[in-house]
Amino acid sequence: MLLAREDAIIQSVNRLLAEKGFDAMTVDEVAADVGIAKASLYKHFPSKEDLAAAAMVSVMRQAQAFLDALAAESSAVDKLRSVVAWTMGLKLAGEMPSLPSQNSSLRATLMGNKDYVNGLMDVSDRLGAWIELAQSQGVLNPKLPPVAVLYxxxxxxxxxVLEFLQVGQLYTNDEIIALVLTTCFEGLESR
Amino acid sequence: MLLAREDAIIQSVNRLLAEKGFDAMTVDEVAADVGIAKASLYKHFPSKEDLAAAAMVSVMRQAQAFLDALAAESSAVDKLRSVVAWTMGLKLAGEMPSLPSQNSSLRATLMGNKDYVNGLMDVSDRLGAWIELAQSQGVLNPKLPPVAVLYxxxxxxxxxVLEFLQVGQLYTNDEIIALVLTTCFEGLESR
DNA sequence: GTCTATAGGAGGATAGAC
DNA sequence: GTCTATCCTCCTATAGAC
Incomplete structure (x- = not known):
């Protein structure tokens, strides 16, 4: 029961963070969306920052599950493409929380959250291994620092670019993903 | 005198917007940075949104001047590279205001500002022409919609990526610009 | 753990004197 | 046009009853 309720909270937070961003999202909105009183929210999560952190942990777990399911697939670069496509699909579906990279109290809470930090490190390690593998195979440009590729x-x-193309109404979400995958991996110049 | 003061205000707003973003920037900070009282600020600009809009107009004018100075240079794609490099240099120098694309009152003010809208249209038209020219020359991928390239x-x-690489301390600003120019135009894959 | 009610504070904007 | 002082709204967080 408690876990189910907290899942419902995180789902609301996730959607609201994706829709309005951290600063514009209010705790009152979250409570109203979940259908409980604001004070009850604070029995589950001690602060607004912790709400956002819980949402990020949730997304990170989904990412880890996606990476797990990817293990059997073909080449390293194909795995990277799949992960990026999945990420962009989340964003286009309005399920990717958007946090300001500048908010210091939020960063402190995030970095103090072991589940988040460990998840991020795990994901980064796995992506990093695929990046270096693809570079050694000559598929990804070996002159690029792996960390620059990761970022x-x-x-x-x-x-x-995703939301700009989405509001333009000229392309479906799948077309947008294909387009941005191309510019990301193949660049803007002709091959 | 009045213009000089307003220039000083815009310069402070520009820096604070780049450093903290629109939401985290307070009007009190701007007033303190300029060295005048908050009420005096409101004699020059009617709202916080108008402060941000004035900063964007200033940047847009700089961009137009940069485009003007570029007229004699070589190929269309080289001009595009130059513009992007200049833009990234501004951001790395902490002079590129960062506005949330979600804030609706801010968007309303921006879109109601003729100087901003006209500047944006002018810049977009000029970049768009170079994009289509480079595509017709086969230098930029002709299969990409020009608007996707522009975005x-x-x-x-x-x-x-710029700020992540910058806080990493491993690369100079010029190296970061070269790196991101490469990933942008040539992509992550080997050529 | 849920609620209602409210504290507490930040920040955008204004009043009114000079 | 500059100042000081203040208003007023919004929002995070908590008190305290049930």
Missing amino acids: TLYARACDP | TLYARACDP
Whole structure:
């Protein structure tokens, strides 16, 4: 019961974070969306920052599960493409929380959350291994620092290009994903 | 005198917007940074949103001046690279205001500001012409919709990859710009 | 653990004197 | 146009009854 309720809370937080961002999301909205009183929310999570952290932990777990299910697939670069496509699908579906990278109290809470930090490290390690493998195979540009590649992939999760193309109404979500996958991996120049 | 003071205000707003973002920036901070009282600020600009809009107009004018100075240069794609590099340099120098794309009152003010809207349209038209020219020359991938290319270039101005690489301390600003220019135009895959 | 009610504070905007 | 002082709204967080 308690877990089910907390799952419902996290789901609401996730959606509201994706829709309005951390600053614009209010705890009153979350409580109203879940259908409980604000004070009850604070019995489950001690602060707004912890609400956001719980949402991020949830997304991180989903990412880890996606990586697990990917283990049998073909090449390293194909796995990377799949992960990025999945991430962009989440964002286009309005399920990718957007947090300001500048808010210091939020960063402190996130970095103090072991579940989040461990999840992030695990995901980064696995992606990093695939990146270096793909570089050694000559599929990814070996001159790029692996960390720059990793950040470039992470950045697809908060890419404004996605929402710009989405509001334009000219392309379906799948077309947008295919488009941005192309620009990300193949670049803007002709091959 | 009045123009000089308003320039000083815009400069402070620009820096604070780049450093903290729109939501975290307070009007009190702006007033303190300029060295005048908050009420005096409101004699120059009617709202916080208008402060941000004035900063964006200022950046847009700088962009137009940069485009003007570029007219004699070589190929279309080289001009695009130059513009993107200039934009990233602004961001790395902490002079690129960062606005939330979700804040509706801010968007309303921006879209109601003729200087901003006209500047944005002018810049977009000029970049769009170079994009289509480069595509017809076969230098940029002709299969990409020009608007997707335009958004991809604009997105470099708020790319979190830049700040992530910058806090890592491993690369100079020039190296970061070169790196992201490569991933943007040539992609992550080997050529 | 849920509620109603409220404390407490931050921050955008204004009043009114000079 | 600049100042000081203040208003007022919004929002996070908590008190205290049940």
